[in-house]
Amino acid sequence: MLNQIIQEMLPRIEEELRLVIEATARPHSAQLSGMLRYHLGWEGEGAGPEAQGKRIRPLLVLLSARAVDGKWEQALPAAAAVELIHNFSLIHDDIQDQSTVRRGRPTVWVKWGIAQAINAGDTMFTQAFWALNRLEETVSPETALEASRVLQQVCLQLTEGQYLDLAYEQVDFLSIEAYWPMVSGKTAALLGGCMELGGLCAHATPNQRESLREFGENLGLAFQVLDDWLGIWGDAALTGKSTESDLVSGKKSLPVLYGLANSEIFSQRWRRGKITSEEVNDIAGILRECGAEAFTLSTAEQLTQKALNALTSAFQDDISQASLLSELAKQLLSRKS
C-alpha cells in the first residue's frame, strides 16, 4: 500500500519541481537553470533516479496531508518547496564541507566553481519560497502566508545547525548535550517542517499540526542517531569499506561524544589524531565496551517511540489514518546502510 502510494506521488513531485524551475527561469541565464537541473538529477552525466535522491521530504509533506484530510495533491507546492530547501542546503553544504561527490556525481561547485555554486544555491533558495506561492491557488492565501512562515522558521534552524556543525569542527572536546541543537537544526527541523506543512495544507488543527511536527522532528533525530550508529557499526563501516567509517573521517557523532565523556582510553586515542582504517575495528570495540553502542541504540529507540507517540496524539480519533506514516518511519529506521 505504502509503496503504491509513493509510486503515485513521486512523478507528481517531479512534475511540480519542474514547473517551479521552469517558471522561475530567466531569459539570460540558461546555464544557471542547467546547474539546478543537474543538481536535481535531471540532466548531465549520471542523471536519473539515483542522482535525484529519494525525495523523502516531499513524500513526508504529501503523506502528512493525506493522513489528515486525504487530499494530498493540494500540498504539492509545499512538497516542492521543502525539496528545494533541502537541495539548496546541499549545494551550499558541499562547498562548506569541500565535498566533491554527491549522490555519485561531481558536486555543483566542482563542475562550475565555488562562486557560481554559491549563486546557484541562492537561486534555489528563492525558488523554494516561490514554490509556496502556488498554495494560494491550491489551498488559500492564508495558507500560503502561513506556510512561508513555517518554512522561514525551518531555515533559521537549518542555518543555526549548520553554524554549529562548522563551529564544532574547530573544537577538540564537545559534550553530548552539544550534539542536540546541531542535529535538531541540520536534520530534524526540516523533517518537522515537512510534516507541519502537510498538515497545514490539509487544514489540520493547531494541536494536530504541533503533533505532526513533533513526529517529524523525532523521526529526524532518530534517523540521525541511527545514521551515527551505522557510521561506526554498520557493515560498510566495519568491513572492507572501512574508509566509510565515521571514525576515519573524524566526525563528532553521538557515539564518539559518548566515548569522549565516558572512556579515558577512547579519549586519549581520539586526541592523538586521525584514526586509520586499520584501527577502525578495535576502536569500534572500545566504544562498544564503554557503552557507546548501547547508549546510541537506546537513544534511537526512545526517539522512535517519541515520534510514534506524537503520531498517535495527532490522530486520536482514528489512528488508522497514520498507518502509512508509521510504516514509512519504520522503513526509514530499519535501513542497514
Next chain:
Amino acid sequence: MLNQIIQEMLPRIEEELRLVIEATARPHSAQLSGMLRYHLGWEGEGAGPEAQGKRIRPLLVLLSARAVDGKWEQALPAAAAVELIHNFSLIHDDIQDQSTVRRGRPTVWVKWGIAQAINAGDTMFTQAFWALNRLEETVSPETALEASRVLQQVCLQLTEGQYLDLAYEQVDFLSIEAYWPMVSGKTAALLGGCMELGGLCAHATPNQRESLREFGENLGLAFQVLDDWLGIWGDAALTGKSTESDLVSGKKSLPVLYGLANSEIFSQRWRRGKITSEEVNDIAGILRECGAEAFTLSTAEQLTQKALNALTSAFQDDISQASLLSELAKQLLSRKS
C-alpha cells in the same frame, strides 16, 4: 526638506532592522547573530555610520510609500527586507569576488571563513523574507503575500545578474548589449523592487506601482552607468589613486565595452593583458577619443530622463508628491566619487 525627512527615517530603519535580527536570533548561535550585526555595521571594530552604508534602498521604499499616501511608517517591514536582501547579496558577493574589504572593514568571510560566511548570508536571506511578515500587521495579509512575490522576483533577477557577472569574467570579448541584462539584475532590479514595494504598502494602483518600479530600475541603471564613468574619468580614477581605475581592475564596464566595439587601438591594448596605473591616463584618453565617454554620459542622461518620466507618469494627478524622489535621484546622480 529631503534631508530632514531622511534624518527622520534613518533611525526608524535601524530600529526595524534590529527588531528583525533580534526576533530571528536562535538560542545556540549567538556568534552567528554577531556576524550579521557586524556586517550591518553595528558592532565590532569600525562599527558606526560609515560601516552601515547609506541605507539608500530602505529610504527608497519609505520615500516611495510617502509619495503615494503619506504613510511611510507602515512600509518599514519592507524597508528592512530590501536592506537585508542587499546585505545578504554583499556577504555572498564578497566571497565570490574574493573582496577583503567592505565599507572600510574586513569582510565577513575574511573574519570567519568562507563556510561560515556562506551560512551567514543564507541566514540574512531568510531574515529578509521574515521581515516582510510584519506587513501583515502594518498593512494587510494580502500585502505581505504580494510583497513576498515582488521580493522573490527581485531575487531571481539578482542571481541572474550575478550569474552573468561571474560568467563575463571568463570571456575575452563582450558586446555592449551583454551589459544590460547584467546590470539590470545586479543593480536595477532591487532599486525597482524598492520603489514597487513602497508603492504596494501605500496602496498604489497597479499602473502607479509599475511606473514606480520603472523609475527605480532606470535610476539604478543610470546610477550604474555613472559609476562606470567615474571608474575611468572620476577624480580618484584619473589622479593619484589611479589603482581605483576600473581600467586597472579589468572591469568590463560600459565604456570598456564601447571601446572594444569601436576602437581598434583600445581593443588591441585590452587584449594584450593587464593595464597598469601608469597607462590609465593615456588609455582613458583613447577611450574618450573613440567616443566612449560621450556615449556613456549620454546613456546616463537618457536613463535619468526615462526615470524622471516614469515618476511623472506615476504621479500624474499631483507631481509635487514626487518632489522628494526626484530630489533624491538628482543627488544620487550628481555624486563625484
